[in-house]
Amino acid sequence: MSFEQLISTASLGDGTKPKYQSIAEDLAQAILNGQVPMGEKLPPQRNLARRLGVTTGTVSRAYAILENQGLATARVGDGTYVRSIEHVPDTLQTDDRLAPIDLAHNVAMVGNEAAALKVAFDSLSDDAELMRQVLSYQSETGLRRHREVGAQWLQRFGLSGQWNRVMVTHGAQHGLACVLRTIARPGEAVLTESLSYPGLQSLARSMRLQLIGIETDDEGMTPASLERAAKTFDTKFVYCAPTLHNPTGATMSVQRREAIAAVVRAHGLYVIEDCVHAAIQAKPLPALSTWLPDQSFLLSSFSKVLAPGLRVGYIEAAPTWLSKFAASMRADSWMVAPLLPEIATRWIETGEMETLIAQQRKQTTERLALAHKILRGLEFKTDPEFPLIWVPLPEPWRAGQFAGALRQAGVLVRTADHFGVGRSPAPQAVRISLNAPANTELLETGLQIFKSVIDNPPVIFMGRTSW
Numbered sequence: 001m002s003f004e005q006l007i008s009t010a011s012l013g014d015g016t017k018p019k020y021q022s023i024a025e026d027l028a029q030a031i032l033n034g035q036v037p038m039g040e041k042l043p044p045q046r047n048l049a050r051r052l053g054v055t056t057g058t059v060s061r062a063y064a065i066l067e068n069q070g071l072a073t074a075r076v077g078d079g080t081y082v083r084s085i086e087h088v089p090d091t092l093q094t095d096d097r098l099a100p101i102d103l104a105h106n107v108a109m110v111g112n113e114a115a116a117l118k119v120a121f122d123s124l125s126d127d128a129e130l131m132r133q134v135l136s137y138q139s140e141t142g143l144r145r146h147r148e149v150g151a152q153w154l155q156r157f158g159l160s161g162q163w164n165r166v167m168v169t170h171g172a173q174h175g176l177a178c179v180l181r182t183i184a185r186p187g188e189a190v191l192t193e194s195l196s197y198p199g200l201q202s203l204a205r206s207m208r209l210q211l212i213g214i215e216t217d218d219e220g221m222t223p224a225s226l227e228r229a230a231k232t233f234d235t236k237f238v239y240c241a242p243t244l245h246n247p248t249g250a251t252m253s254v255q256r257r258e259a260i261a262a263v264v265r266a267h268g269l270y271v272i273e274d275c276v277h278a279a280i281q282a283k284p285l286p287a288l289s290t291w292l293p294d295q296s297f298l299l300s301s302f303s304k305v306l307a308p309g310l311r312v313g314y315i316e317a318a319p320t321w322l323s324k325f326a327a328s329m330r331a332d333s334w335m336v337a338p339l340l341p342e343i344a345t346r347w348i349e350t351g352e353m354e355t356l357i358a359q360q361r362k363q364t365t366e367r368l369a370l371a372h373k374i375l376r377g378l379e380f381k382t383d384p385e386f387p388l389i390w391v392p393l394p395e396p397w398r399a400g401q402f403a404g405a406l407r408q409a410g411v412l413v414r415t416a417d418h419f420g421v422g423r424s425p426a427p428q429a430v431r432i433s434l435n436a437p438a439n440t441e442l443l444e445t446g447l448q449i450f451k452s453v454i455d456n457p458p459v460i461f462m463g464r465t466s467w
């Protein structure tokens with residue numbers, strides 16, 4: 001039987017699985033049963049998509065699965081052909097291959113952390129006195145040595161390097177919770193970018209804080225919009241990410257930082273500055289907090305540049321504030337478990353931290369190059385040191401509809417809605433996380449499917465959508 005005949009009988013499943021999976025399974029079965037001979041050319045993706053009433057991306061993903069399973073092979077510029085089934089392992093391990101390709105989660109890529117951890121734990125276990133110290137209760141703000149080395153680390157953002165301005169946390173989200181619980185009261189307003197970090201939004205919901213979205217441009221929050229909001233709302237707090245903003249990748253210039261700092265000073269506000277993504281940069285711009293040493297709380301962590309499981313972060317603020325945050329820490333968990341900051345501290349001291357982060361930068365560069373190649377012709381925003389891409393969708397796509405079509409084709413992304421603050425409409429845009437796929441092959445397939453779906457929008461007939 002040829003594929004053309006098979007296609008008319010191809011089922012799209014009963015809706016319990018994604019369509020690409022049902023198509024891949026039907027075609028795989030036909031090849032394995034010998035219904036389709038070796039060497040047969042699979043129909044062009046566009047034709048098959050049209051006949052099945054699905055997107056081209058759905059068919060691309062189904063073909064990619066057949067390729068992964070060794071059942072088909074793609075010839076550049078020609079098409080996809082059935083392979084000899086001798087290539088196929090006895091039991092097809094389909095689970096991983098059929099799982100959606102994750103371009104949604106924002107997670108640091110895997111580097112040489114395992115080897116570095118072994119070295120750190122080996123040398124730590126040789127030091128009985130230090131072992132005793134890190135396995136015991138410690139001050140709420142962290143061990144003095146951890147704070148000193150943390151302060152040294154934060155000098156990359158232009159900060160003072162004073163250890164008594166630094167407190168160790170279980171990552172930036174924990175730091176944010178310590179700060180907000182100390183400074184804000186239920187019902188208070190917090191100003192932030194109109195698209196903002198979802199962790200802030202969860203915290204605001206749980207604390208009953210009201211988030212107010214501030215207009216942004218290519219450099220992030222605009223001073224005029226911040227000024228307007230400061231005059232309109234009864235608030236003292238601004239949360240923002242001036243460098244490599246998540247999700248848009250925007251970075252404020254020095255002039256913009258000066259202008260925002262001037263508004264903050266004029267209205268007696270406090271800034272909670274998120275530097276989590278900035279830590280990947282080889283030479284970050286001075287933090288906004290350097291203009292506002294007494295009106296700022298800077299949050300940093302190693303989650304986005306190393307591994308979220310390390311769960312180590314810092315708050316940098318005036319010492320009087322830190323003693324207040326210590327009360328929040330005490331109420332939560334007495335202290336941060338000192339074992340993990342000990343690992344981070346050693347890595348900073350030995351230079352291993354810089355090496356591991358340089359690996360992330362290198363992988364980011366490679367993955368970005370792949371994205372620029374595959375997404376050629378599409379307008380998107382990115383930064384050479386940022387593993388996230390912001391894609392304003394071309395007409396006629398709407399973000400929810402596009403993400404749905406992409407999900408059917410086996411690829412996950414985040415829509416702008418996920419980051420939207422309040423009820424103002426989010427733009428028709430999506431975020432791609434280049435760092436989420438486990439390897440570049442998966443990323444390549446994911447990006448190809450993304451491109452094929454975005455290039456083949458639905459045709460709208462009298463208000464009804466058809467593919």
Ligand SMILES: Cc1ncc(COP(=O)(O)O)c(C=O)c1O
Binds near residue numbers: 170171199241274302
């Ligand atoms: C902008 C931003 N800030 C903070 C965090 C949380 O970082 P951590 O894992 O250190 O709590 C994230 C994680 O997604 C983030 O994107």
